[in-house]
Amino acid sequence: MRIVLGVSAGIAAYKAVLLLRLMREAGHQVDVIPTPASEKFVGRATWEAISGRPVTTSVFSGVDEVRHVRLGQEADLIVVAPATADLLARARAGMADDLLTTTLLASEAPVLMVPAMHTEMWNSAATTENVAVLRSRGVEVMEPAVGRLTGKDTGPGRLPEPEQIFARVAELIAELSADVPADADHGAPGSAPAGPLQGRTVVITAGGTREPLDPVRYLGNRSSGKQGAALAETAAAAGAQVHLIAGIMDVQAPEHAGNITVEHIETAAELQAAVQRAAPEADLLIMAAAVADFRPASYAAQKIKKTDDGENPVITLERNPDILAETVQQRRTTGTGPKVIVGFAAETGSAEADPLELAQAKLLRKGCDLLVLNQVGERLVFGRDETEIHILTAPRLTAAAAGAAAAPTAAEAVVTTLRGTKHEAAEAIIAAAAAYVV
Incomplete structure (x- = not known):
C-alpha cells in the first residue's frame, strides 16, 4: 500500500517515528509529510532515514511532477498523527497552505486523523465542531487517549500509542484490500500487533x-x-x-x-x-x-577523623x-x-x-x-x-x-x-x- 503519513506540530510527533517504522516493517511505502513547524520536534533526516523516501514541507518541491497533487492522487491511505487542533481546523476549512493540507485536499483516499492536544483544546466548541464536520465528510477521527499530557496536565488529548494507531491502520488496509466500503461497520478493533521490541x-x-x-x-x-x-x-x-x-x-x-x-x-x-x-x-x-x-584511590578502613593539628x-x-x-x-x-x-x-x-x-x-x-x-x-x-x-x-x-x-x-x-x-x-x-x- 502507498501511505501518506502527515505529521503536524505537536510534542507527540516523536511517537509518529515508531508508527512509521511499524508501517515500513509491514511492507508499505510511506511518504512522510511534516508540517514546517513540526520539524522543531522531529527533524527531516529522521523521516527520510526510516521511510527511505525524500521528505519536504514545500509545495515548490518537485514542481515538474506536480508533487503537491501527485502524492494525494497516488495515496491509498492518508494518516495524520499527531493531528493538532490547528491542523484539524485547517483541514475542515479546506485550506491548502502547506504540502500536507494540499495533499489532503487533492486526495480521494481514506483519511485517518489521530488528534493530540491539551484537554481544553480537545473539548473546545471549535474543535468539537471541526471534528464533527470532518467526520461528516468521511474522515475518520480517532478518539484521543486519556493520560499524561505535556507538563503536569492529565486528561483526554494524549496521542494513542503507535501500536494502537497501527492496529487501526492495519484494519483499514485490510478493508481496502478486500474492497470493503469505507463506511462499512468496522466492528471491534483487532488485537494490537506485537510491540517494536517484542522478543528482544x-x-x-x-x-x-x-x-x-x-x-x-x-x-x-x-x-x-x-x-x-x-x-x-x-x-x-x-x-x-x-x-x-x-x-x-x-x-x-x-x-x-x-x-x-x-x-x-x-x-x-x-x-x-x-x-x-x-x-x-x-x-x-x-x-x-x-x-x-x-x-x-584508597579506602580508609576506619572513619576519617579531624586531627588536632x-x-x-x-x-x-x-x-x-x-x-x-x-x-x-x-x-x-x-x-x-x-x-x-x-x-x-x-x-x-x-x-x-x-x-x-x-x-x-x-x-x-x-x-x-x-x-x-x-x-x-x-x-x-x-x-x-x-x-x-x-x-x-x-x-x-x-x-x-x-x-x-x-x-x-x-x-x-x-x-x-x-x-x-x-x-x-x-x-x-x-x-x-x-x-x-x-
Missing part, C-alpha cells in the same frame, strides 16, 4: 553510583534513577525482556513487573561487572546510569573504567554484543563549548549508536519529573538507514529534541532505539 532483550542501567571513602562516607551524585526506571517500564511495555541494573535510586525499581528483572549495584566497578555479564546477550543496551568518573585530609582520586566505551570496543572487536548501544551525556557546558557541542564530541569519542544529552545542574533534571533531552543519532546509522555509501561527518549527527516528562522522554528514546534494532 534490553539491558538498562539506572541511578547513580557510590564510591566509598571510608565506612560512613562516599562520593556520589544527584541522580534519582527516575529516567532509568521510566526507560525500563517503557521497554517492557514495548514487549522486551528487560534487565535493569539499578544503582542508587530515589524511586523504587520496578521489581515486580513480569518482564523486568532487577540487579542492584553500588559502585562503578560493580556496574562494570554487571554490564559485562549482561551485554553480550542484549539486543539493546541503554546506559542511563550516572556513573562516577572518579573513585578514591587542623590539617585537612587529602583524598587522591583515580579514574573509574569507561564502561560505555569498553562495551562499544568489545562489540567492535568481537562482532558480538548489543545491536544498538545508547549512551547518556549529562553536561553543564563550559567556557569553550555548549552542552550540544560537548555531546557531539562524546558521540564520536564513545562510538555508541545514539547519545541522549541532558543539560544538568543543581536545579536542572536531577530528581525532577520534567526534563529536556536531545537524542543524537550517529551518522553511520542515519547513513545506513538511508542507504548511503559512506557515513557523513560527526557534525552531521541527527538531533531530536523533546521537552516533557521523563516517561515521555523514555518513550522517545525507546522509539528512536527500536527503529534500529533489526
Whole structure:
C-alpha cells in the first residue's frame, strides 16, 4: 500500500517515528509529510532515514511532477498523527497552505486523523465542531487517549500509542484490500500487533553510583534513577525482556513487573561487572546510569577523623573504567554484543563549548549508536519529573538507514529534541532505539 503519513506540530510527533517504522516493517511505502513547524520536534533526516523516501514541507518541491497533487492522487491511505487542533481546523476549512493540507485536499483516499492536544483544546466548541464536520465528510477521527499530557496536565488529548494507531491502520488496509466500503461497520478493533521490541532483550542501567571513602562516607551524585526506571517500564511495555541494573535510586525499581528483572549495584566497578555479564546477550543496551568518573584511590578502613593539628585530609582520586566505551570496543572487536548501544551525556557546558557541542564530541569519542544529552545542574533534571533531552543519532546509522555509501561527518549527527516528562522522554528514546534494532 502507498501511505501518506502527515505529521503536524505537536510534542507527540516523536511517537509518529515508531508508527512509521511499524508501517515500513509491514511492507508499505510511506511518504512522510511534516508540517514546517513540526520539524522543531522531529527533524527531516529522521523521516527520510526510516521511510527511505525524500521528505519536504514545500509545495515548490518537485514542481515538474506536480508533487503537491501527485502524492494525494497516488495515496491509498492518508494518516495524520499527531493531528493538532490547528491542523484539524485547517483541514475542515479546506485550506491548502502547506504540502500536507494540499495533499489532503487533492486526495480521494481514506483519511485517518489521530488528534493530540491539551484537554481544553480537545473539548473546545471549535474543535468539537471541526471534528464533527470532518467526520461528516468521511474522515475518520480517532478518539484521543486519556493520560499524561505535556507538563503536569492529565486528561483526554494524549496521542494513542503507535501500536494502537497501527492496529487501526492495519484494519483499514485490510478493508481496502478486500474492497470493503469505507463506511462499512468496522466492528471491534483487532488485537494490537506485537510491540517494536517484542522478543528482544534490553539491558538498562539506572541511578547513580557510590564510591566509598571510608565506612560512613562516599562520593556520589544527584541522580534519582527516575529516567532509568521510566526507560525500563517503557521497554517492557514495548514487549522486551528487560534487565535493569539499578544503582542508587530515589524511586523504587520496578521489581515486580513480569518482564523486568532487577540487579542492584553500588559502585562503578560493580556496574562494570554487571554490564559485562549482561551485554553480550542484549539486543539493546541503554546506559542511563550516572556513573562516577572518579573513585578514591584508597579506602580508609576506619572513619576519617579531624586531627588536632587542623590539617585537612587529602583524598587522591583515580579514574573509574569507561564502561560505555569498553562495551562499544568489545562489540567492535568481537562482532558480538548489543545491536544498538545508547549512551547518556549529562553536561553543564563550559567556557569553550555548549552542552550540544560537548555531546557531539562524546558521540564520536564513545562510538555508541545514539547519545541522549541532558543539560544538568543543581536545579536542572536531577530528581525532577520534567526534563529536556536531545537524542543524537550517529551518522553511520542515519547513513545506513538511508542507504548511503559512506557515513557523513560527526557534525552531521541527527538531533531530536523533546521537552516533557521523563516517561515521555523514555518513550522517545525507546522509539528512536527500536527503529534500529533489526
